[in-house]
Amino acid sequence: MAVATVHVHAADLRLEGTYEPIGDVLYLSGPHDDKHAPAQQTPEGHAVRLDGQGRITHLTAINAKWLLDRDGALVATLRDGRRLLLARDDVADTID
Numbered sequence: 001m002a003v004a005t006v007h008v009h010a011a012d013l014r015l016e017g018t019y020e021p022i023g024d025v026l027y028l029s030g031p032h033d034d035k036h037a038p039a040q041q042t043p044e045g046h047a048v049r050l051d052g053q054g055r056i057t058h059l060t061a062i063n064a065k066w067l068l069d070r071d072g073a074l075v076a077t078l079r080d081g082r083r084l085l086l087a088r089d090d091v092a093d094t095i096d
Contacts, residue, residue, distance in 0.1 A: 015056075017094045019064065026064035026074075026091060033057040042076045048084070056084060065095055 017028035032051065039047040039058065049058035061067070061074050068074060068088045076084040088095075 015059070017091070019095045021065070024063050024065050026059070026061040026095060028059045028061075028091070028094070030057040040079055042078065044075055044077060046074070046076045048076055048078060050078075054080070059084070059086075061086075064091070068095065 015028035015030050017026060019026050033049060034051070034057065037049050037051075037057075039049040039060070041047055045062045047058075047060040048056055051057050059076060061076070064074060068091070072088055074084075074086040074091070076086075078084065
């Protein structure tokens, strides 16, 4: 199976977020995020919610700052093989 890496800037997704430094958890949600919809867990330990068209509407990133410090990016692999890549610059306003 081919893997596609999708680098999406948070502003392109229109995701707004909050950061919880005690648990090192980053929450990003879009304006049309259905909070009652199921989320899929990624192999990296994050949670992603999609809308009916398969667009990402929410990301809960675990160990966000630690991963950004270590790797320079957050990666979330979706069940369909797509990989969401958020660089430090993409979320700097939320985490820093």
